[in-house]
Each structure stands twice: as C-alpha cells, then as structure tokens.
Amino acid sequence: xxxxxxxxxxxxxxxxxxxxxxxDLLEEQGVAVDYPPAQGCCxxxxxxxxxxxxxRRLAARWVHxxxxxxxxxxxxxxxxxxxxxxxxxxxxxxxxxxxxxxxRELCEFLVEDxxxxxxxxxxxxxxxxxxxxxxxxxxxxxxxxxxxxxPRRDPARVLLEGLDGLELVPLSRPDECCGFGGxxxxxxxxxxxxxxxxxxxxxxxxGAEWVTSTDVxxxxxxxxxxxxxxxxxxxxxxxxxxxxxxxx
Amino acid sequence: MSHxxxxxxxxxxxxxxxxxxxxxxxxxxxxDRAADAVPDWEALRDEAAGIKRHALSRxxxxxxxxxxxxxxxxxxxxxxxxxxxxxRIVLDLLRERGVGRxxxxxxxxxxxxxxxxxxxxxxxxxxxxxxxxRIVQLRREPxxxxxxxxxxxxxxxxxxxxxxxLGSPPGLADPTELTRVARRHLRERFHAAEAGITGVNFAVAxxxxxxxxxxxxxxxxGTALPPLHVAxxxxxxxxxxxxxxxxxxxxxxxxxxxxxxxxxTSHYHGPAAPGRELHLVVVDNGRSRLLAHPxxxxxxxxxxxxxxxxTCPVFRRSGGHSYATPVPGPIGxxxxxxxxxxxxxxxxxxxxxxxxxxxxxxxxxxxxxxxxxxxxxxxxxxxxxxxxxxxxxxxxAVLERPRLFxxxxxxxxxxxxxxxxxxLERLGAPWSRGRALPxxxxxxFRALHARRSRRDGR
Numbered sequence: 001x002x003x004x005x006x007x008x009x010x011x012x013x014x015x016x017x018x019x020x021x022x023x024d025l026l027e028e029q030g031v032a033v034d035y036p037p038a039q040g041c042c043x044x045x046x047x048x049x050x051x052x053x054x055x056r057r058l059a060a061r062w063v064h065x066x067x068x069x070x071x072x073x074x075x076x077x078x079x080x081x082x083x084x085x086x087x088x089x090x091x092x093x094x095x096x097x098x099x100x101x102x103x104r105e106l107c108e109f110l111v112e113d114x115x116x117x118x119x120x121x122x123x124x125x126x127x128x129x130x131x132x133x134x135x136x137x138x139x140x141x142x143x144x145x146x147x148x149x150x151p152r153r154d155p156a157r158v159l160l161e162g163l164d165g166l167e168l169v170p171l172s173r174p175d176e177c178c179g180f181g182g183x184x185x186x187x188x189x190x191x192x193x194x195x196x197x198x199x200x201x202x203x204x205x206x207g208a209e210w211v212t213s214t215d216v217x218x219x220x221x222x223x224x225x226x227x228x229x230x231x232x233x234x235x236x237x238x239x240x241x242x243x244x245x246x247x248x
Numbered sequence: 249m250s251h252x253x254x255x256x257x258x259x260x261x262x263x264x265x266x267x268x269x270x271x272x273x274x275x276x277x278x279x280d281r282a283a284d285a286v287p288d289w290e291a292l293r294d295e296a297a298g299i300k301r302h303a304l305s306r307x308x309x310x311x312x313x314x315x316x317x318x319x320x321x322x323x324x325x326x327x328x329x330x331x332x333x334x335x336r337i338v339l340d341l342l343r344e345r346g347v348g349r350x351x352x353x354x355x356x357x358x359x360x361x362x363x364x365x366x367x368x369x370x371x372x373x374x375x376x377x378x379x380x381x382r383i384v385q386l387r388r389e390p391x392x393x394x395x396x397x398x399x400x401x402x403x404x405x406x407x408x409x410x411x412x413x414l415g416s417p418p419g420l421a422d423p424t425e426l427t428r429v430a431r432r433h434l435r436e437r438f439h440a441a442e443a444g445i446t447g448v449n450f451a452v453a454x455x456x457x458x459x460x461x462x463x464x465x466x467x468x469x470g471t472a473l474p475p476l477h478v479a480x481x482x483x484x485x486x487x488x489x490x491x492x493x494x495x496x497x498x499x500x501x502x503x504x505x506x507x508x509x510x511x512x513t514s515h516y517h518g519p520a521a522p523g524r525e526l527h528l529v530v531v532d533n534g535r536s537r538l539l540a541h542p543x544x545x546x547x548x549x550x551x552x553x554x555x556x557x558x559t560c561p562v563f564r565r566s567g568g569h570s571y572a573t574p575v576p577g578p579i580g581x582x583x584x585x586x587x588x589x590x591x592x593x594x595x596x597x598x599x600x601x602x603x604x605x606x607x608x609x610x611x612x613x614x615x616x617x618x619x620x621x622x623x624x625x626x627x628x629x630x631x632x633x634x635x636x637x638x639x640x641x642x643x644x645a646v647l648e649r650p651r652l653f654x655x656x657x658x659x660x661x662x663x664x665x666x667x668x669x670x671x672l673e674r675l676g677a678p679w680s681r682g683r684a685l686p687x688x689x690x691x692x693f694r695a696l697h698a699r700r701s702r703r704d705g706r
Binding site: 007011015017035045048050051054057058133134146147177184185187191194196198224227228 | 251252255256259260265269273280283284286289290559561562565566596597598599600601602603604606607608620622623624625626627628632636637640641643644647648649650653654657660661678679680681682683684685686688689691692693694695696697698700
C-alpha cells in the first residue's frame with residue numbers, strides 16, 4: 001500500500017508539528033508514508049474565493065504530484081473535503097476523480113481504512129472536540145445536527161473517546177461553525193471574531209482545557225482569539241493530542 | 249456599503265448580538281425537535297426537493313393548467329413581468345374600485361416589489377397585519393427576517409414604539425399586553441379595509457387553488473371582510489397536485505418555527521362569496537432568467553421557511569438588515585446577486601461555508617455551493633475589488649511554485665520572529681486586529697521532514 005502524506009500549505013509553514021504528529025501516528029500503525037516534496041496547495045483558498053482558474057491549475061498540479069498513490073492522507077478535514085468533493089469537478093480527468101476518492105482525512109484513514117478502534121496509552125486532559133464544518137458536512141465524518149440521516153461515526157471522536165485518561169466534554173452547540181472560513185476571517189472580521197469567541201465560550205462553559213479539531217485553520221483562529229482575550233483555553237490538533245500520549 | 253461593514257455595526261452591540269443569536273438558535277433547536285417527530289424526515293426532504301425540481305422544469309404547462317382551473321373558479325389571473333408591472337396591476341385594481349384603505353398579510357414578494365411605497369405614493373393606506381410586519385412598518389424599516397420580521401427588536405422597544413404611535417401606556421413590555429394593543433389597533437384597520445392583499449405559499453395547478461399559511465389568521469380576516477382580495481405569487485410557487493401540498497405542509501412550519509403546522513392553513517378556491525373578487529398576480533421579476541442558470545435555478549425551489557436564516561451563524565450575529573435585501577440570510581445571498589449582481593456583490597462572501605444551511609433546507613438547495621458559484625461569477629465579471637483580484641493572482645503565482653513558496657515562507661518566518669510584536673500585528677491586520685498571531689515556528693514541515701529522513705537514513 002503506497003500512502004502519501006499531504007501537508008497543507010498553512011500547516012507546513014505555521015504548525016509543522018501537526019504534520020510530524022500525523023506522520024508519527026501513521027508510522028506507528030506500520031504504514032510506510034511518502035512525503036512528496038513537490039507537493040503544494042490543493043487550490044481550496046482560490047476555489048472559495050471564486051478564482052476557479054487558479055484553483056484548477058493548483059488542483060491539476062496536485063493531481064500530478066499525488067497520482068499513483070493508493071491513498072493520500074492529510075491532517076485537514078477541509079483540504080480533504082476540497083479534494084474529495086470539488087477536485088473531480090475542477091479537474092475533469094479520470095485520474096483526478098480516482099485520486100479524489102482515495103483522499104482521506106487523517107482520523108478517517110486510521111479508523112475507516114486501517115480499522116484502528118483505539119490507540120494504546122494515556123493522555124490526561126479535559127478536551128472538547130470542535131467539529132470542522134468541512135469534515136462534518138462535506139466529508140460526512142459524523143452526523144450533522146441538522147440532519148436525521150442514519151448516524152455516522154466521527155473518526156476523530158472515536159479515537160479521542162478510546163484514549164485512556166482523556167475526558168471528552170460535550171458542547172451545547174455540537175457543530176456550530178467557529179467563524180474561520182478562510183478569507184471570510186478577514187473579509188467579515190467582526191462576525192468571524194464574534195463567532196469564534198462564542199465558540200470558545202461554549203468550550204469554557206463545558207469546562208474544557210483544550211480545543212481540538214481535525215483542522216489547523218479553525219484552531220489558528222480559535223487559539224489567536226483565546227490568547228488575545230486571555231482565555232484559559234489552548235488549541236491542539238487531534239493528531240498532536242493523539243501522538244502526544246504516554247506509552248502504556 | 250458592504251455586508252461586512254453593516255454587520256460590524258450590528259456586532260458592535262454585543263448584547264443585542266447575543267440575544268439575537270440565542271433567540272434564533274432557540275428556533276433552530278425547536279426545528280430540530282420538530283424534525284425528530286417525523287420518522288422519515290430525510291425522505292420527506294427528498295420528496296419535497298423532487299416535487300419542486302419537477303415543477304420548476306415545467307412551469308409553463310403548470311401555470312396554464314392552473315389558469316384554466318382558477319378561471320373556472322372565478323379567479324382573475326394577471327401576469328406581471330417585473331415589480332413595476334406587478335405594482336401597476338395592483339394599483340389599477342384598487343383604483344378601478346376606488347379603494348383607499350388596504351390590509352396586507354405577509355408577503356415577501358410584495359416586499360421584493362416595493363408594493364407598499366408604490367401604493368402609499370398613490371395615496372393608498374396600506375396596513376401590514378402580521379404583528380411583526382406591523383411593528384417594522386410603524387418603525388418605517390424593512391423586516392429583518394422572512395418569518396420573524398421584528399426579531400431584531402426587544403419587547404421593550406416594541407413597548408416604546410406602541411406608546412409613541414398607538415397611544416398605549418408607556419413602559420409596557422409584556423408580550424401579551426403588547427399583542428392586545430396591536431390587536432385593538434389592527435381590528436379597526438381590518439374593519440375599515442376595502443381590500444385585502446396577501447402572498448401565496450402554494451398555487452396548485454390541478455385545482456387552481458391557493459394555499460396561504462399564517463399563524464395569526466390575519467390573511468383570513470383580511471380576505472374575509474373586504475370585497476376585494478388581491479393575491480401576489482412568484483412564478484416558482486406552483487406545485488402540480490393538491491397531494492403535493494401535504495408534503496410541503498409537513499415541512500414548512502417545522503422548518504420555520506418548529507411547529508407541526510401553522511395555526512392557519514387556508515385554501516382559497518375562488519372568491520369568498522358571490523359578489524366578491526379574487527385576483528391573482530403572477531410575478532416573474534427575474535425568476536425566468538434565474539431558471540435559465542445552469543445551477544442557481546435550484547434556488548427557485550425555496551419555500552421561504554427561513555430555516556437557513558435561523559441556522560446561519562453569520563445571520564444570527566449580523567442581523568437581517570445587514571443583507572440590505574428583502575430576503576436576507578443564505579437564500580437571500582443567493583437570490584439577490586442573481587437579480588442584481590453589482591448591488592449585492594458582497595453577500596456571497598458573507599458566509600464561512602459551514603454548510604449548515606444546505607443541511608437544514610427542507611428542499612435541499614445546495615445553498616453554500618451556490619454561493620461559491622456566485623463568487624466565481626462575480627470575480628469573473630469584475631465586480632470584486634481590483635486589489636482582491638490582484639492579491640489572489642499573486643498568491644496563486646507563489647503557490648504554483650512550491651520552492652518559491654517554501655523560500656518566501658522561510659524568509660517571512662525568519663523576519664517575523666525578529667520583528668517587534670506590535671509591528672508584526674499591524675502587518676498582520678485585519679487578521680491580527682482581533683486575534684493574536686500564531687507563534688512562528690523556526691522550521692517548516694518540509695524542513696523538519698527532510699531532517700527526519702536524513703536521520704532515518706532514507
């Protein structure tokens with residue numbers, strides 16, 4: 001099985017430790033992981049900004065780099081959603097379509113493809129899982145609160161729940177958006193910040209010490225707000241949380 | 249002014265933003281419980297989505313069928329190509345009969361057409377009879393929500409308004425008391441009215457009947473008392489069969505407010521009594537053009553339940569007026585730029601792409617993906633600020649060259665780590681106006697990985 005790790009551009013530059021944690025988790029499962037160094041942006045920011053031509057060029061480039069792998073795994077629900085959902089319509093080649101269907105969010109790959117039920121070891125802390133909108137509503141990793149579809153499990157939740165010592169606290173609004181939204185965070189700065197502060201308020205009311213999520217983008221926004229407002233909450237990517245557990 | 253500028257004004261009132269958000273979230277939670285009570289909620293949504301798309305695919309045949317059946321029942325059907333023609337038809341009907349006083353129940357279409365100002369300019373008194381609509385009418389402002397028109401106001405503010413304009417005792421803030429004041433006031437207007445104007449929730453092709461849903465019975469009273477009933481309906485509101493209405497009635501009130509059904513669901517099959525008149529004005533106003541769009545046509549399936557407004561985290565925190573369009577929220581951000589791109593170019597960007605709207609929509613309109621379509625069309629047609637287009641082009645040029653991106657990232661982190669925090673924050677605005685900047689790591693993942701591979705001898 002040939003597995004490639006896709007580390008989104010902002011993770012590469014701003015939170016490299018998330019990529020390292022993802023790599024550690026995959027290698028721990030005995031997966032040999034390639035990191036093709038020619039990789040770059042998947043095109044999502046451009047698609048979301050309406051710049052379809054730029055998005056198409058980047059996506060086509062992305063397909064060229066990753067074609068040939070059995071799976072492409074990424075520690076980002078959002079980029080995985082872009083690649084699975086939008087890539088086939090953006091780059092209309094059979095290769096792109098096939099690659100899109102073989103792209104996985106990290107926890108999804110661990111739980112659904114590798115069949116990991118739980119990880120050994122301990123990790124202390126009170127954590128709330130902030131559902132990434134794109135992991136939830138685009139990739140359908142879990143059941144959106146709006147729908148009455150047959151329940152689907154959320155792989156990130158499965159792994160966190162299976163971790164010894166970790167207390168996963170429930171939020172009053174299970175899947176409210178944090179307000180990041182890419183360019184939305186700067187174009188609609190006031191609303192974006194208010195959404196984030198409300199989301200952090202929900203975490204605090206639940207007694208969480210840590211905010212965790214499958215997406216670094218949500219976490220950069222929430223962590224920035226928490227630090228600016230002096231809130232006793234820190235953000236940690238799911239991969240970091242899972243990889244930093246103590247050995248059994 | 250853009251949505252973000254108007255939204256910033258709303259958000260600046262932190263307390264109002266809090267209860268606006270909480271009030272609408274409360275409605276969303278009621279909707280969730282109502283959906284739980286229907287065993288086949290998702291199948292019902294499929295059914296409704298299917299009926300609407302089918303109907304939209306054969307509008308001409310359905311409307312012909314409707315007109316034939318409606319005429320047989322004594323309904324006069326008028327066709328209006330745009331808002332202006334709609335208003336002229338309504339005004340002519342009123343003038344021909346010497347009508348000077350009108351009561352109107354809720355109709356987003358008449359808001360869209362600007363009917364009230366048109367009638368007032370012609371000297372006709374129009375009184376909105378839905379309580380929330382009457383409140384905003386007295387305040388001389390548009391509704392902020394399609395189902396809850398005065399949701400942006402506190403009951404204390406309504407008390408002040410009523411004291412000022414309806415002569416109620418000052419300081420009244422009890423909802424029941426306020427409703428009594430409004431009821432006494434409206435009853436006089438109902439009795440004095442010479443015509444009733446209503447919207448329409450569903451026009452049924454096979455029967456030529458109209459279905460109108462309200463919670464206050466104001467459409468019923470407004471059409472039962474005066475001799476003339478003028479109903480306005482958008483081209484998209486037709487369904488083929490009476491049986492189809494049942495599907496939508498199960499979804500409409502549940503999605504809108506979490507009620508099983510609206511308090512009044514009234515069926516009109518011709519004029520109320522001999523000697524009375526029922527006129528229907530069928531309005532296009534850009535709908536047939538929208539129908540021709542390869543993907544946005546699906547937005548015409550909307551049944552105006554308002555569920556996407558209630559669930560939208562942006563709407564809940566920016567208020568309906570920030571959209572500056574008769575129908576606000578996610579569906580409004582799809583409809584308004586489709587009608588007039590230049591005037592509403594910021595709306596498709598007033599969205600974090602969370603997708604909650606699409607999942608709550610009873611007719612499965614892929615709202616957030618439609619906003620992406622708008623974004624692409626607005627950028628391509630040059631309706632976005634030039635600096636934005638240039639910034640995107642520059643960013644794409646860098647990201648298409650991963651080695652250049654890595655080098656620039658290295659440089660930015662190296663410089664960034666040495667700059668004073670305050671300067672860095674100014675450079676990072678508007679991101680860093682409200683948020684602390686992330687601590688910049690020494691090395692990128694790319695560099696860490698290269699070292700790790702060397703260490704492992706790979």
